[in-house]
Amino acid sequence: MFIRNTWYVAAWSHEVTDEALFSRTIIGTPVLLYRGSDGHVVALQDRCCHRGAPLSIGRREGDCVRCLYHGLKFDASGVCVEAPAQARIPPQAKVASYPVVERHRWIWIWMGDPALADPATIPDTHWVDDPAWRCLPGYIHYDVNYLLICDNLLDFSHLPFVHPGTLGGPESYASVQPKVERIEGGVRVTRWTMDIKAPPFAAAVKHWPGNVDRWNIYDFTIPGVLLMDSGMAPTGTGAREGARVDAAEFRSCQALTPETETSTHYFFAQPHNFAIDRPEVTRSVHDAIVEAFDEDRAIITAQQRNLSLDPDFKMMAFGIDSALSQFRWTVNQRLEAERAQQAEIKAAEPASGAAQ
The missing domain is CATH 2.102.10.10 (Rieske [2Fe-2S] iron-sulphur domain)
Structure with missing residues (x-):
């Protein structure tokens, strides 16, 4: 459905x-x-x-x-x-x-x-073609239900474990509890990780003398659209207070479109606003993102295969599941509303025909 x-x-x-x-x-x-x-x-x-x-x-x-x-x-x-x-x-x-x-x-x-x-009501993705930002178009096909990919995008604690050589960074990143807020049609997730080593994909295109303060702030809304302000700046330069000094900033735009109950189209771009006159930087960022998303696809496809062996299996909820649980609740509410609307339309059809 x-x-x-x-x-x-x-x-x-x-x-x-x-x-x-x-x-x-x-x-x-x-x-x-x-x-x-x-x-x-x-x-x-x-x-x-x-x-x-x-x-x-x-x-x-x-x-x-x-x-x-x-x-x-x-x-x-x-x-x-x-x-x-x-x-x-x-x-x-x-x-x-x-x-x-x-x-x-x-x-x-x-x-x-x-x-x-x-x-x-179309989400704003202007960073994808804004002249002040640079990115390359991305597409991946998944042979899994789109909600499993939503779950993955709503819990970034997997980054150090699934993406240690690309997006991950140190395992301490996973220990930070993000702030989760309900918004219209979805959730907003805010995660700050202070004084950590820069993740490999960013360190490959920008040099800092030491550790960084990292942020991932994103809205995830129906049907499966992620719009994220993310990046990192040298530790102690005030990024959390709004000062982005010598920062690497990204405005990730991602969209999941279900193909069938067991397959999904995944559209994505990772716009950046630094070194925009250097196409090799844009290519490096894009290739790292593609590599990381292929890592996601591998683990989620294995998960889908495992789940299909036991349809009665119930996933156990942990505290890190707050965002994905709230998003799934929002999806179910919208589906219920559409079902009720269709039922009303069908119920009215015989009466309408009788009136003629």
């Missing part, structure tokens, strides 16, 4: 080109993405209404798409406008279309009620 009335990241902008048809499954639904003649992204259900063949293996004809199974042609709104050897086209011959917004190099899609799709 997935939340429908929310914005999901469907793709990086560069993945959807001017001429090609691009397909990606989102919350169990195959979606076709392509650009119209004006450059705007079109999103249609990637399943012909006739026999269910994928439109993405069809053919572009102007702003329309022709299914290459039996030749039905659909316009950018999903309406069938041509059927070979059939002059009259049934009015119900159409495929679903979805609201899309392209912003800061990400293409966002709304899979629920189009009337509720408010672009103002």
Whole structure:
């Protein structure tokens, strides 16, 4: 079961080109993405209404798409406008279309009620294309349920153990209890670790004479979007009080989009605002992040495999689980609300039909 009335990241902008048809499954639904003649992204259900063949293996004809199974042609709104050897086209011959917004190099899609799709609620990821910051686009495919990845991102005490050579730092990092606050649609996590050795990925691109004070402050909101202010500065220079002297600052933007119940799309970028005229620094940061996220994928995939062997296994809660427990509660509340809304709509349908 997935939340429908929310914005999901469907793709990086560069993945959807001017001429090609691009397909990606989102919350169990195959979606076709392509650009119209004006450059705007079109999103249609990637399943012909006739026999269910994928439109993405069809053919572009102007702003329309022709299914290459039996030749039905659909316009950018999903309406069938041509059927070979059939002059009259049934009015119900159409495929679903979805609201899309392209912003800061990400293409966002709304899979629920189009009337509720408010672009103002799209998370702010402007660091991804802000000229004062630098980053490279990242994508990883997971063969696990997206909530297990959410759990991982909501508990950074795993960093020294899963990522000792990349993001981790000393094991003392894990002993710090973060501050967890409830916010609209999710949680805010604040973790300060004072007077520690800089993690390897940062030490590789910036030198400090001694230890650093490190911070990770992030919002994690439905459906699985992490926006983080993180970094480190020389110990005792006042970073916790707001002075970021000789700091390495990052504005991580990450988004989880469920593909199916057991697979997930993971979009990410790690913008930094230092050494922005040195592309090798951006590449080094990006490569370290990719390496670390591959480490995450390895442990979470092993976890998923283990859990699947015993569906009745109950995970034991520890104090470090506060953020992930609160986020899962928020997800369940939203799912319950959507289920109740759908039940009301279905209950009203017979009465509506009787009134006619």
